[in-house]
Amino acid sequence: xxxxxxxxxxxxxxxxxxxxxxxxxxxxxxxxxxxxxxxxxxxxxxxxxxxxxxxxxxxxxxxxxxxxxxxxxxxxxxxxxxxxxxxxxxxxxxxxxxxxxxxxxxxxxxxxxxxxxxxxxxxxxxxxxxxxxxxxxxxxxxxxxxxxxxxxxxxxxxxxxxxxxxxxxxxxxxxxxxxxxxxxxxxxxxxxxxxxxxxxxxxxxxxxxxxxxxxxxxxxxxxxxxxxxxxxxxxxxxxxxxxxxxxxxxxxxxxxxxxxxxxxxxxxxxxxxxxxxxxxxxxxxxxxxxxxxxxxxxxxxxxxxxxxxxxxxxxxxxxxxxxxxx
Amino acid sequence: xxxxxxxxxxxxxxxxxxxxxxxxxxxxxxxxxxxxxxxxxxxxxxxxxxxxxxxxxxxxxxxxxxxxxxxxxxxxxxxxxxxxxxxxxxxxxxxxxxxxxxxxxxxxxxxxxxxxxxxxxxxxxxxxxxxxxxxxxxxxxxxxxxxxxxxxxxxxxxxxxxxxxxxxxxxxxxxxxxxxxxxxxxxxxxxxxxxxxxxxxxxxxxxxxxxxxxxxxxxxxxxxxxxxxxxxxxxxxxxxxxxxxxxxxxxxxxxxxxxxxxxxxxxxxxxxx
Ligand SMILES: Nc1ncnc2c1ncn2[C@@H]1O[C@H](COP(=O)(O)OP(=O)(O)OP(=O)(O)O)[C@@H](O)[C@H]1O
Ligand code: SF4
Ligand SMILES: [Mg+2]
Numbered sequence: 001x002x003x004x005x006x007x008x009x010x011x012x013x014x015x016x017x018x019x020x021x022x023x024x025x026x027x028x029x030x031x032x033x034x035x036x037x038x039x040x041x042x043x044x045x046x047x048x049x050x051x052x053x054x055x056x057x058x059x060x061x062x063x064x065x066x067x068x069x070x071x072x073x074x075x076x077x078x079x080x081x082x083x084x085x086x087x088x089x090x091x092x093x094x095x096x097x098x099x100x101x102x103x104x105x106x107x108x109x110x111x112x113x114x115x116x117x118x119x120x121x122x123x124x125x126x127x128x129x130x131x132x133x134x135x136x137x138x139x140x141x142x143x144x145x146x147x148x149x150x151x152x153x154x155x156x157x158x159x160x161x162x163x164x165x166x167x168x169x170x171x172x173x174x175x176x177x178x179x180x181x182x183x184x185x186x187x188x189x190x191x192x193x194x195x196x197x198x199x200x201x202x203x204x205x206x207x208x209x210x211x212x213x214x215x216x217x218x219x220x221x222x223x224x225x226x227x228x229x230x231x232x233x234x235x236x237x238x239x240x241x242x243x244x245x246x247x248x249x250x251x252x253x254x255x256x257x258x259x260x261x262x263x264x265x266x267x268x269x270x271x272x273x274x275x276x277x278x279x280x281x282x283x284x285x286x287x288x289x290x291x292x293x294x295x296x297x298x299x300x301x302x303x304x305x306x307x308x309x310x311x312x313x314x315x316x317x318x319x320x321x322x323x324x325x326x
Numbered sequence: 327x328x329x330x331x332x333x334x335x336x337x338x339x340x341x342x343x344x345x346x347x348x349x350x351x352x353x354x355x356x357x358x359x360x361x362x363x364x365x366x367x368x369x370x371x372x373x374x375x376x377x378x379x380x381x382x383x384x385x386x387x388x389x390x391x392x393x394x395x396x397x398x399x400x401x402x403x404x405x406x407x408x409x410x411x412x413x414x415x416x417x418x419x420x421x422x423x424x425x426x427x428x429x430x431x432x433x434x435x436x437x438x439x440x441x442x443x444x445x446x447x448x449x450x451x452x453x454x455x456x457x458x459x460x461x462x463x464x465x466x467x468x469x470x471x472x473x474x475x476x477x478x479x480x481x482x483x484x485x486x487x488x489x490x491x492x493x494x495x496x497x498x499x500x501x502x503x504x505x506x507x508x509x510x511x512x513x514x515x516x517x518x519x520x521x522x523x524x525x526x527x528x529x530x531x532x533x534x535x536x537x538x539x540x541x542x543x544x545x546x547x548x549x550x551x552x553x554x555x556x557x558x559x560x561x562x563x564x565x566x567x568x569x570x571x572x573x574x575x576x577x578x579x580x581x582x583x584x585x586x587x588x589x590x591x592x593x594x595x596x597x598x599x
Pocket of ligand 1: 016025043044045046047048049050051052062063064215284
């Protein structure tokens with residue numbers, strides 16, 4: 001494909017600013033997403049996934065700020081855009097859905113109006129036309145009887161329905177990129193599968209790229225073509241989803257893979273306990289010297305405790321950040 | 327949903343005042359200003375003169391009925407002005423923070439430190455008596471509670487998912503304030519507004535009583551009380567009926583405010599759903 005990639009993140013650092021000092025909550029993060037591609041970002045709670053997503057849409061606010069690096073969307077550097085230009089991208093070309101479908105909708109506004117608002121805001125439609133498009137948008141996320149449902153308030157809808165409405169709002173203006181930050185954690189498993197399927201199909205139909213963020217490696221690998229694993233503010237491994245289960249190279253990724261229940265294998269047969277990664281994620285203020293994973297790593301040696309590993313390109317495709325990668 | 331007794335009684339009293347005010351020309355027996363007749367001066371209440379007559383022989387009932395128009399106009403208009411000022415300042419201060427927030431806070435504290443009636447008195451002294459100056463004086467001096475509530479609501483609503491979501495969707499500040507914040511704080515604002523309306527009606531009475539409000543011969547309840555004060559022992563009905571009108575209307579508004587708080591309070595609302 002010609003032209004710049006849809007999204008290119010280069011050596012991103014996000015600072016958490018205290019009075020005079022600052023610590024890097026995210027550091028050296030690079031990845032790219034092509035048009036229509038599905039890319040996953042996985043990692044434990046607090047590793048910096050959500051703030052990375054916020055940085056992408058220019059919504060980091062104090063005490064967090066972009067310390068270094070570049071984010072280019074469609075070839076244009078986000079940080080260089082004016083506030084108004086950034087706003088015109090948000091919701092229009094880059095959309096986002098969140099974890100909490102319960103709270104992400106305005107409780108005092110009918111859902112149809114909240115969808116219609118997007119057409120008014122970004123496409124300058126009048127309210128009549130916008131309301132008509134809102135019904136279509138609701139129909140496209142397979143909400144039954146959309147012409148009646150548009151008048152409903154969020155509390156009249158189930159969690160799954162609300163998340164469908166969120167998807168309708170996010171996809172209303174036909175964005176190029178949909179960021180889905182833990183889009184289904186708050187839903188039960190069957191609904192979760194439906195929502196993911198819906199999101200994936202709609203984006204595939206429209207050529208919308210997905211950046212999916214989750215702590216659930218299995219879920220992300222299922223949806224996305226490529227997966228980046230994040231640990232303590234750094235991307236430690238990036239692989240094709242097919243490879244990551246069979247040939248992951250980083251000890252942390254391998255730990256994640258081993259902690260996944262696998263249908264028809266160990267979990268079903270021997271009820272073997274799932275392996276967990278021992279230890280806890282270090283606090284942002286005292287990341288260890290050297291490799292940030294070293295206190296929890298079985299493979300750690302002296303060099304791991306002193307020297308931060310660089311990113312290595314793997315011959316099989318992908319990246320890893322480890323001194324002793326497999 | 328069970329409607330509280332407060333809401334029903336308060337609503338009924340306020341509705342009665344509004345209906346009386348609206349229908350005043352039809353409900354009144356005589357013209358409240360022109361129909362003076364010294365032949366029936368200071369008649370006590372009777373079948374003919376329901377609330378008695380004053381020293382000029384004007385029908386107190388008709389004057390009380392017409393007074394409702396003035397008192398309610400003052401209450402509603404001045405409170406609307408207060409609400410608009412308070413919400414605008416409180417919402418923007420809470421949303422933008424920074425020096426603007428400091429400025430608005432300082433102004434609010436200043437307003438709270440000076441009793442609003444004294445403030446209104448000072449404005450009236452500059453503008454001179456009359457209905458328009460009364461509306462200005464009362465409209466500019468009673469927004470501090472609304473402002474505080476609007477600011478506090480904004481601060482707590484700002485972190486709500488839907489406000490964050492709106493930013494992510496590309497809403498501008500003004501759109502966020504109008505679509506996401508304002509509709510979610512109308513409950514407490516209406517409650518404060520209802521109570522404030524009662525306060526404004528009382529303030530009108532006080533200012534008119536002091537001769538700074540609506541000027542005789544036009545009948546506001548406060549100016550009627552003011553005129554009646556010399557005859558309070560000889561013709562008590564001159565004070566009783568306008569006093570009762572003030573009392574019932576303000577009581578109604580206070581009960582209504584409490585009743586509305588019970589149903590509009592976000593906490594009690596979320597308990598129901
Ligand atoms: N507004 C903030 N102020 C201070 N620290 C913050 C703020 N937002 C995030 N952080 C810190 O930045 C780090 C990364 O947070 P982030 O929300 O990106 O984590 P996450 O990977 O999305 O985790 P989760 O899976 O729990 O959503 C955390 O250590 C968090 O405490
Ligand atoms: S660099 Fe060392 S400590 Fe870090 S993951 Fe690799 S082996 Fe473990
Ligand atoms: Mg998160």
